[in-house]
Amino acid sequence: MVEEPSVKIRRFHPADQDAVKTLILAGLQEHWGALDTTKNPDLDDIAAAYKGATFLVAWCGERVVGTGALIPKSETTAEIARMSVAADMRRYGIGTELLHRLCACAWDQGIRRIVLETTETWQDVIAFYLRFGFRITHYQEGDVYFALDL
Numbered sequence: 001m002v003e004e005p006s007v008k009i010r011r012f013h014p015a016d017q018d019a020v021k022t023l024i025l026a027g028l029q030e031h032w033g034a035l036d037t038t039k040n041p042d043l044d045d046i047a048a049a050y051k052g053a054t055f056l057v058a059w060c061g062e063r064v065v066g067t068g069a070l071i072p073k074s075e076t077t078a079e080i081a082r083m084s085v086a087a088d089m090r091r092y093g094i095g096t097e098l099l100h101r102l103c104a105c106a107w108d109q110g111i112r113r114i115v116l117e118t119t120e121t122w123q124d125v126i127a128f129y130l131r132f133g134f135r136i137t138h139y140q141e142g143d144v145y146f147a148l149d150l
Contacts, residue, residue: 005060005065005089005092006060006061007058007059007060007065007066007089007092007094007097008058008059008060009056009057009058009059009066009097009098009101010056010057010059011054011055011056011057012046012047012050012055012056012057012067013057014046014047016046016057016064017045017046017047019063019064020043020046020057020064020067021043021044021046022064023064023065023066023067023084023086024040024043024067024082024084025037025040025043026086026087027084027085027086027087028040030087031119031122031125042082050069050071052071052072053069053070053071053072054069054070054102054105055067055068055069055070055082056068056069056098056101056102058085058094058097058098060089063086064086065085065086065089065094066084066085066086066089066094066095066098067082067083067084067098068080068081068082068083068084068095068098068099068101068102069081069082069083069102070102070105070106070111070114072109072111073115075110076110076111076112076113077111077112077113077114077115078106078109078111078113078114078115079114079115079116080099080102080114080115080116081116083095083098083099083116085098095128096132099132102114103148103150106150107150111150112149112150113147113148113149113150114134114147114148114150115137115145115146115147115148116129116134116145116146117143117144117145117146118143118144118146119142119143119144120139120142120143120144121142126144129146132148133148134146134147134148135147135148
């Protein structure tokens with residue numbers, strides 16, 4: 001039996017910048033098969049780009065293994081973005097724990113609806129959000145949009 005890794009989740013610190021950017025870009029390259037870094041300018045300065053948001057980082061030992069952000073859009077709605085888990089660390093519940101914590105942060109902030117979008121061809125990602133309780137609201141230009149009422 002494989003032992004689950006010990007993972008700690010905390011808020012993003014500027015010192016996490018390089019490791020977080022590397023993890024997210026690796027996930028995008030895995031999904032797309034190639035990487036255009038110009039399409040991700042928010043990752044050049046995460047602290048500035050996500051000021052006012054809740055950006056969580058999952059650590060296993062000295063390694064960043066997961067990320068997720070909650071971005072307020074209105075008094076009662078926020079968006080989940082930059083959800084990423086290292087390929088070799090998936091299926092250990094890290095993404096689920098990140099989502100649970102982001103939902104708890106949302107609730108504490110008075111947020112009652114969370115929205116997100118992902119690419120329509122990423123079936124494993126879509127299945128993950130559906131299992132968590134998100135529902136598909138619509139499809140647009142190759143993306144699928146979700147909502148979760150808290």
